[in-house]
Amino acid sequence: MATERKADVVWQGDLxxxxxxxxxxxxxxxxxxxxxxxxxxxxxxxxxxxxxxIAAGWAACFAMALSHGLAQAGNPPEKLETSAxxxxxxxxxxxxxxxxxxxxxxxxxxxxxxxxxxxxxxNCPVSKALAGIPEVTLEATLA
Numbered sequence: 187m188a189t190e191r192k193a194d195v196v197w198q199g200d201l202x203x204x205x206x207x208x209x210x211x212x213x214x215x216x217x218x219x220x221x222x223x224x225x226x227x228x229x230x231x232x233x234x235x236x237x238x239x240i241a242a243g244w245a246a247c248f249a250m251a252l253s254h255g256l257a258q259a260g261n262p263p264e265k266l267e268t269s270a271x272x273x274x275x276x277x278x279x280x281x282x283x284x285x286x287x288x289x290x291x292x293x294x295x296x297x298x299x300x301x302x303x304x305x306x307x308x309n310c311p312v313s314k315a316l317a318g319i320p321e322v323t324l325e326a327t328l329a
Contacts, residue, residue: 195221208234227276237272237280244312245270248285251310255302256291264290265329272319283322290329300326 191213197206205222225233249268256263266289273282287303294302303326307313316322 193217205233208239226274235274237274240280240312240316241270241272244272244283244285244310244316247310247312248287248306251313252287252289252303252306255305255309256289256294259302261291261294261298261302264292266290280316280319281321283316283319284325285323286325288327288329294328296328299328 191211193208193211195206195208198204201223205220208217208219208221211217220233221235222233225231226235226237230238245268248270249266252266252268253263266287268285268287270286271282271284272280273284275281285303285307289299289303291299303324307322307324313322
């Protein structure tokens with residue numbers, strides 16, 4: 187069954203001097219969150235950016251895909267510590283992505299973990315949505 191997720195944003199002013207608020211998300215899990223051009227292209231100063239939200243979604247999706255893949259192969263993880271970094275270059279867009287995962291997976295060796303992590307990187311839905319990023323790296327290590 188398909189699911190839909192929704193977020194609403196109000197932006198006031200021009201790009202360089204204006205600001206916005208992610209006011210309501212369908213789940214009610216977060217918000218309001220302030221956004222601005224400086225938070226996107228310079229220092230965050232307590233505000234978020236589209237790229238930060240993409241990174242959060244990517245890290246969560248990747249961890250879920252890796253957890254599922256490991257469990258399906260008979261090695262359910264005890265713990266996966268995952269981070270995603272998205273590099274935004276004004277005028278170019280997202281130019282780089284980096285996934286890092288450290289896992290505690292009983293019965294699995296380093297090569298098996300790296301293979302599973304590569305599979306999750308290729309197959310998680312957010313990775314697929316971000317397929318246009320020119321450079322994507324993955325660092326996968328066992329605890």
